[in-house]
Amino acid sequence: MAATAAKSRAEPAMAFNADEEATVPAVPGSLIEAAVAVLNTAGGFAKAALTERAVEAWRAGSLPLLPDAGKEVPMPPAEPARPSYVELLPPGKVSNKSRLAGIHALVHAESCAIDLSWDIIARFGVRRGAGAGEPAAAAMPPAFFEDWVRVAAEEADHFRSWHARLEEWGGAYGCIPAHSSLWSSAMETADSLAARLAIIHCVHEARGLDVYPLARRKLDGAGDKLSVGE
Structure with a gap:
């Protein structure tokens, strides 16, 4: 009954843009170009799919770090492309109190993490x-790129996994508004790698770890063993 009710609430907001999701750009000629291409891809699933293809090419050794000599190295956009079907609101205006809303928040967070x-x-x-x-040159050692490519792959997998769970509850990405506080913090740290790592990957991720036990207890108390990994 709960899942049926959730589905009826979610259906009116599922306004997917087929063009955003059906068209996945080809993997460009270098890792840096692929990174920018993912950032400029709007659809959540298209973003995850391009990530997976770029990671596969990088791991296969067919994707160099930098573009060919003489080719311009693209800059990342000030803000990544976002799906038109996801309404973004200020953080205080987004509620995560329901189970559906909580899982949707995780789906959105994973897309932002990509x-x-x-x-x-x-x-x-x-x-x-x-x-x-x-000429352009690598500013970081090889391990830096290996680590972040691995993280991108993991986030794409998390996005798909949580979205599958969201669908089981009758929802879909965009059925509930989301917020962009993660990216706001990213832009505030755009000039400093140390600040980026401290704010995004220590402060924000630490907050997520802080609330995880409570969220797990709520899901467990509601009998949702799948969402808590049991």
Whole structure:
């Protein structure tokens, strides 16, 4: 009965844009270009799919870090493309009190985490030429790229897994408004890798860990063993 009720509430808001999800861009010629391409991809599932393809190419050794010599190294956008079907509200205006809303918040957070992983690669991983004819170069050691490519792959997997759970409860990405506080913090730290790591990956992620036990108890108390991993 609960799942049926959730489905009836969610259906009116499922306004997916087929073009945003059906068209997944081809993987560009370098990891930095792929990172920017993911950031410029609007659809949540298209973003995850392009991530998976880029990760596969990188791990296969067919995707170099930088574009070919003489080709411009793209800059990451100030804000990533977002699905038109996801309404973004100020954080205080978004409620996560219901089970459906809580799972939807996790889906949205994972989509944002995909963008954050690629942004840190594109924004901090390359030293762009300062003058005409000066080549770009890696600004970080190989382990930096390996780590963040792995994180991007994990976030894409988390996005799909949580969305599958959301669908089981009758929802879908966009059925409830979301907020963009994660990206607001990312833009506030766009000029400093140390600040980015401290604010996003220590403060925000620590908050998530702080609320996890309570969220787990709520799901467990409601008999939702699948969402708590049992």
